[in-house]
Amino acid sequence: MIFGLEFPPIENLxxxxxxxxxxxxxxxxxxxxxxxxxxxxxTAVLFLVAGRQKTLEPxxxxxxxxxxxxxxxxxxxxxxxxxxxxxxAGLRYLPFLASLFFFILITNIFEVIPFFxxxxxxxxxxxxxxxxxxxxxxxxxxxxxxxxxxxxNSVAPPGVPxxxxxxxxxxxxxxxxxxxxxxxAVRLFANMLAGHIxxxxxxxxCITLWGASLLLVVLPFSFVMLVGLTGFEIMVAFLQAYIFTxxxxxxxxSSMHAEH
Amino acid sequence: xxxxxxxxxxxxxxxxxxxxxxxxxxxxxxKNPILPTVNEMLYAxxxxxxxxxxxxxxLLPRITSVMDGRTDKIRDDLAAAEAAETERVAKLAQYEAGxxxxxxxxxxxxxxxxxxxxxxxxxxxxxxxxEVAAARAEAAAEIADAKARARSELTGSITDIAVGAAExxxxxxxxxxxxxxxxxxxxxxxxxx
Numbered sequence: 001m002i003f004g005l006e007f008p009p010i011e012n013l014x015x016x017x018x019x020x021x022x023x024x025x026x027x028x029x030x031x032x033x034x035x036x037x038x039x040x041x042x043t044a045v046l047f048l049v050a051g052r053q054k055t056l057e058p059x060x061x062x063x064x065x066x067x068x069x070x071x072x073x074x075x076x077x078x079x080x081x082x083x084x085x086x087x088x089a090g091l092r093y094l095p096f097l098a099s100l101f102f103f104i105l106i107t108n109i110f111e112v113i114p115f116f117x118x119x120x121x122x123x124x125x126x127x128x129x130x131x132x133x134x135x136x137x138x139x140x141x142x143x144x145x146x147x148x149x150x151x152x153n154s155v156a157p158p159g160v161p162x163x164x165x166x167x168x169x170x171x172x173x174x175x176x177x178x179x180x181x182x183x184x185a186v187r188l189f190a191n192m193l194a195g196h197i198x199x200x201x202x203x204x205x206c207i208t209l210w211g212a213s214l215l216l217v218v219l220p221f222s223f224v225m226l227v228g229l230t231g232f233e234i235m236v237a238f239l240q241a242y243i244f245t246x247x248x249x250x251x252x253x254s255s256m257h258a259e260h
Numbered sequence: 261x262x263x264x265x266x267x268x269x270x271x272x273x274x275x276x277x278x279x280x281x282x283x284x285x286x287x288x289x290x291k292n293p294i295l296p297t298v299n300e301m302l303y304a305x306x307x308x309x310x311x312x313x314x315x316x317x318x319l320l321p322r323i324t325s326v327m328d329g330r331t332d333k334i335r336d337d338l339a340a341a342e343a344a345e346t347e348r349v350a351k352l353a354q355y356e357a358g359x360x361x362x363x364x365x366x367x368x369x370x371x372x373x374x375x376x377x378x379x380x381x382x383x384x385x386x387x388x389x390x391e392v393a394a395a396r397a398e399a400a401a402e403i404a405d406a407k408a409r410a411r412s413e414l415t416g417s418i419t420d421i422a423v424g425a426a427e428x429x430x431x432x433x434x435x436x437x438x439x440x441x442x443x444x445x446x447x448x449x450x451x452x453x
């Protein structure tokens with residue numbers, strides 16, 4: 001059941017039994033935890049292999065193979081996300097943002113990996129943890145750069161007329177410290193859950209139609225939809241990782257300077 | 261009485277236990293699948309923080325060091341190429357300046373040579389003209405001398421013929437000197453006409 005060798009009961013649409021540990025225990029290790037572990041191991045192995053990969057030519061130092069893949073991804077995060085949203089000063093946050101990107105991407109991509117077929121982020125726990133860590137991280141960055149004035153600067157941006165502060169402060173307080181982590185978590189979770197439900201729906205439909213003699217003619221359409229949505233989910237997996245990472249980068253950047 | 265109370269109490273406790281079990285079952289049945297569970301949050305946090313730590317201290321430095329080295333090399337190569345380009349432009353400007361100087365010098369040499377040639381030509385023309393004028397004057401003088409000699413010879417001959425003829429006509433000698441002056445005056449006056 002863990003590896004999807006048989007069609008799971010519908011109760012396991014989003015909830016998986018523990019592989020070890022009693023049910024409902026705080027340390028129960030289930031399929032979602034396994035996916036998170038694989039995301040850690042896969043990322044580490046990919047980077048280690050890429051780190052050992054020799055460059056194409058010592059003279060040009062051009063990357064190839066897995067190194068090329070990893071360097072492209074790191075360059076994408078560095079140049080396409082950090083430099084664009086924070087600037088060169090944000091390069092010190094590359095480890096955190098790269099970890100976010102790879103962790104989310106790989107946990108998401110398990111939606112379409114055979115024997116798993118379950119995105120780790122279709123459960124609220126992963127997105128909630130990542131959103132809370134991001135929330136704590138950008139607050140820590142704000143305190144580091146602005147001291148305790150960060151909290152006032154966040155809710156009362158410089159230049160706002162004093163007469164508007166009673167209106168702006170509650171809005172900014174809610175927006176910066178409550179809505180940001182909540183929206184980060186819910187966006188990722190809801191998108192992955194919706195995609196997962198879509199794929200499960202069309203999978204169930206295909207299986208059901210296979211046994212229905214009169215409706216068998218509809219099966220190809222359902223199967224085409226299933227294949228198409230599988231491709232679409234690969235794109236969504238990447239897109240959600242990108243969106244989460246770029247928003248985290250924007251939040252960190254906004255914590256660095258009071259005028260943001 | 262006591263026995264019946266105990267039985268009732270036992271029944272009540274059994275009912276309460278059943279109710280508690282039912283309530284727990286209902287709670288499990290209505291457990292919200294959207295809410296995060298503690299165990300999944302725990303493992304997500306552990307594995308993400310582990311990845312973050314590895315990424316910061318082990319994984320990323322191996323990649324970024326090579327990338328930074330390549331970036332530095334590209335920057336150095338670009339700087340060297342830019343310096344070479346600057347040097348090329350400077351040398352080209354220097355060459356073009358030299359070429360322009362050479363061209364100007366060539367033009368000035370050509371102009372000087374042309375002026376010198378013109379001066380030489382004018383001098384030679386002047387000398388030739390002077391030589392021609394001298395030759396012409398000499399020829400004119402020779403012509404004038406020849407003319408004077410011819411006139412003198414002609415005057416003498418005419419005087420001799422005229423005096424001889426007149427002496428033959430009048431049969432007496434004439435004053436040759438006076439006749440010579442008359443003939444000479446006549447020849448001179450006719451030469452003028």
